[in-house]
Amino acid sequence: MMNRYGLLIGLILLLASCRAKPGTAEAKERTRTDSTVVQQQAQFPFPEIPATLTEPEARKAWLLIHYWEQFDFADTTLVNNRDVTEQGFVNFIALLADGTTPEELTRESLENWCAGFVGKEHARQVLTQTADSYLFNPNSPFYNEALYGMYLEALLSKLPQTDAMRSAYRFKLELVRRNNVGDKATDFVYYLSDGTRHTLAATPVKNDRLLLMFYDPECESCHEVLLQMAADTALAEAVRAGKLSVLAVYTEGNEEAWRKALPDMPGGWTVGNDREAVKTGALYDLKAMPSLYLLDGQKTVLLKDAAYEKIRATLAL
Numbered sequence: 001m002m003n004r005y006g007l008l009i010g011l012i013l014l015l016a017s018c019r020a021k022p023g024t025a026e027a028k029e030r031t032r033t034d035s036t037v038v039q040q041q042a043q044f045p046f047p048e049i050p051a052t053l054t055e056p057e058a059r060k061a062w063l064l065i066h067y068w069e070q071f072d073f074a075d076t077t078l079v080n081n082r083d084v085t086e087q088g089f090v091n092f093i094a095l096l097a098d099g100t101t102p103e104e105l106t107r108e109s110l111e112n113w114c115a116g117f118v119g120k121e122h123a124r125q126v127l128t129q130t131a132d133s134y135l136f137n138p139n140s141p142f143y144n145e146a147l148y149g150m151y152l153e154a155l156l157s158k159l160p161q162t163d164a165m166r167s168a169y170r171f172k173l174e175l176v177r178r179n180n181v182g183d184k185a186t187d188f189v190y191y192l193s194d195g196t197r198h199t200l201a202a203t204p205v206k207n208d209r210l211l212l213m214f215y216d217p218e219c220e221s222c223h224e225v226l227l228q229m230a231a232d233t234a235l236a237e238a239v240r241a242g243k244l245s246v247l248a249v250y251t252e253g254n255e256e257a258w259r260k261a262l263p264d265m266p267g268g269w270t271v272g273n274d275r276e277a278v279k280t281g282a283l284y285d286l287k288a289m290p291s292l293y294l295l296d297g298q299k300t301v302l303l304k305d306a307a308y309e310k311i312r313a314t315l316a317l
Contacts (some may be wrong), residue, residue, distance in 0.1 A: 010031040020150075020261070030041070046063070047070050064095055065109055067088075067109065085126065097144050097147050114154045118158045130166075139288075155174065179284055181301050185295050187200050188200050192273075200212070205299075207245075208246035211245070215290040219290070221289060234312075251274055251276065251286060252276065255273060
């Protein structure tokens, strides 16, 4: 993924410009100049914000609603130019996710964007992949499940009912909507090494905190995180002292590999095998492993798919 931060400053300057009196020659010329500079730098066809809009909030709202109007989704050469398409997309989502954009404006802007490309096969393929890479990839600096969910809703609202991809997009949306912060974590069955059957809902929790980890010992990133957690003396002491419980659940189908790695798991943890129930039932989003959740004693989600460092900081270990 390319670094796409460079033109955000120019876009902010565009939004903040035109403080001159509306309708004056100075205001009109400044609008044209700022728009031209940003377009030349970003190579993206930003629409020209009306000079009558002088407040940054109003300029931003107008820009977001009309953001893609000058972009030719039918031009495959333009769509394939990453310096145009990806840079434009990054600026777009940065504005949507800056913490000040009302949800209604975000949804309208996303719907306008989706309406522009749904009927253009190549543009749709490129832009849906771009959205997946930037908004739904945990390694992306723009990773944002809430915005991704709104994008999927906008996309589904513009797709024909007969579109072959509707079920795939709907499946992704349902997955994104599950196990969010404040929700009750989806229950599932897991088995201990002695074969006894247990459920998440009935798993006892010490001190109202449960660290739930979905893992695969044959996954390199899982192995690294497990080593980090096993070496964390503060975590070990918290488990020993009953300050929290840890439930590690193997989600893949190789029971031999799971059993072989059991001796390496830290003491005091509950370690189970779900026999692929979570994955096959799409009960949790396992796009990146390990997947860590922090739950309370009632199994309400406090942190979703969070980095171990964030969970550790929340627990004040």
